[in-house]
Amino acid sequence: MSELVNGRGLSLVPKTDAKQTLKDFKSDQEVRWCPGCGDYAILAAVQSFLPELGLRRENIVFVSGIGCSSRFPYYLNTYGFHSIHGRAPAIATGLAASRPDLSVWVITGDGDALSIGGNHLIHALRRNVNLNILLFNNRIYGLTKGQYSPTSEVGKITKSTPMGSLDKPFNPMSLAIGAEASFVARTIDSDRKHLQSVLREAAAHRGTSLVEIYQNCNIFNDDAFQPLKDPEVRDDITIRLEHGQPIASASKAVVRGARGGIEVVPRASVGEEQILVHDAHDPDPSVAFALSRLDEPAFEHVPIGIFRSVDRPSYESLMSDQLDAAAQRQGAGDLGELLMGGDTWRIN
Template identity: 65%
Template sequence: MTDLAVPTTTRKDWASDQEVRWCPGCGDYSILAALQMLLPELGVRRENTVFVSGIGCAARFPYYMQTYGMHTIHGRAPAIATGLAVTRPDLDVWVVTGDGDALSIGGNHLIHALRRNVNITILLFNNQIYGLTKGQYSPTSEVGKVTKSTPFGSLDTPFNPISLALGAEATFVARTHDMDRKHMQETFRRAHEHRGAAFVEIYQNCNVFNDGAFERITGRDQRADMLIPLVHGQPIVFGAEGQYGVVMGEDGQLRIAPVAEVGVERVLVHDEHRDDPGLAFALSRLARGPFEPTPIGVFRDVERPEYGEAMTRQLLEAQERRGPGDLAALLASGGTWEVPGPAH
């Protein structure tokens, strides 16, 4: 909803006076810039905007925004943001988190915020590594990752954040990457418009501890052949000439095929609003990692009652039914008796 009285702002108005302290070359800079440039276009007020973060490199984000902000504790940002969003439905609440923060220590809060459909926008900066603690593997690192804590290679199967969010009943699930400002901004805009919990995974390069993790799919020369843009209502095709398409095999598996071979009518048409998340889930499994053609864009965007709104409705219904709370009546609600005075 656009408020016409919202003062016009520029990128500068959304930047705080604090010096940005990420490593030179960090992907976080481009995400920060994308958002600071987008916010003036969204018709929102700085005082009604809140950024909540946990712990990690990404979690410093709120300090750089000239908005309200809370840099909290490891993994808990979705829970803290839930309390804020349900008591203050008038606010735009953003959660900025990383792969360790959201998927390791905070995994529980993430999935519950998503299933409740709390009105928050979650930006998950996924660089597949622990940056702030200097280079241990993360829950999204590939198996066999050699780091200081896994000198013989990591053993853990990584999470696929999009699959996880879909499994957690998320109503809005999208992926973007830090090398494409326009795509980020379009994705953030869509996430912001969504009523309820919006989940955006951002492939973000950590040039110090995991440089080039996404290079094979996000590099300028590779993108056309390695990123599969999801566009609602359009056949899912990619390649410089749109020569590849995603089709469903007879075994029900999604796979990539040359459009010329299979015919464009066999190419899946993307439907963000499909109630059943099954196909979105299958799309999230198309690539085994950021080294194979990978879908980006909005996987899912469906409507479900927003949690805070539903909570507010219950309060209003209770007030309609019982009238506003009367403390004296409450204290007497268990039955009373009178002791006449004066005391004997």
């Protein structure tokens, strides 16, 4: 049995003894995205990763909102729920809180999660519900044909901003860390090895995990993340975050700043002992938050990996403790008696 299934986030989910493969998680539905969409790569990575969990497919649920990414549940041979715009975290919260035997995944996009769904997202994060949120970020509204989104850069010219966007974009990593999320990570659609390594850690985590996935929309925002894929520059600008390892790219390093913060300097200008070592488990979120700001201005240096992974009680476990305590004090209760008790009126 894989060590992954013993992760705290999956400890209550029933396992299967049957050997599973990618084919077991493919549904009979035709996959329909625009040719070349990054969603194909993410779907393939998820379908090939799920067998590693060793879980019963009947105990895996994918909940989505509205958007291109939200077609995901149709293409997985698990349970799924294609919900309404921005409300996937709320529906997933109900599932995770009432059914601790489920592995619950939320599929959302930058528009779905950060505009109409922003309130639901931040409260799922702060509550630390045991679910995994995959946020596909292509910095555009794709399903509605190319309007600017909450993550589009300032000056972005789209159908809804013909003179350029005036909005400062959301930074999903900063938002999540500010909301006290216990697991925050970023990866990219075209790097399957890295994407799957992050998914493994997210699945094993007990509480809410938010994974931002840079995803290319080749129709309405093509090459939005091209520098991270260009072999000539990607190793210089990509700062891979690995717990216990120096925070650096091929040519740049993160060090403590003169005023107590962090800064990026040429790697050759400092000794290895001066490079900041990544501590994803630090209970103080200040360094993780500072790391989330390093990609501003965009693509001079971009952190990829797990920014933060800390332990704190999950929402549904705290709720279960409260229910047990109430039952011990007051008995199991009777729903029918509750509904008919107190002030009631009969209308003839």
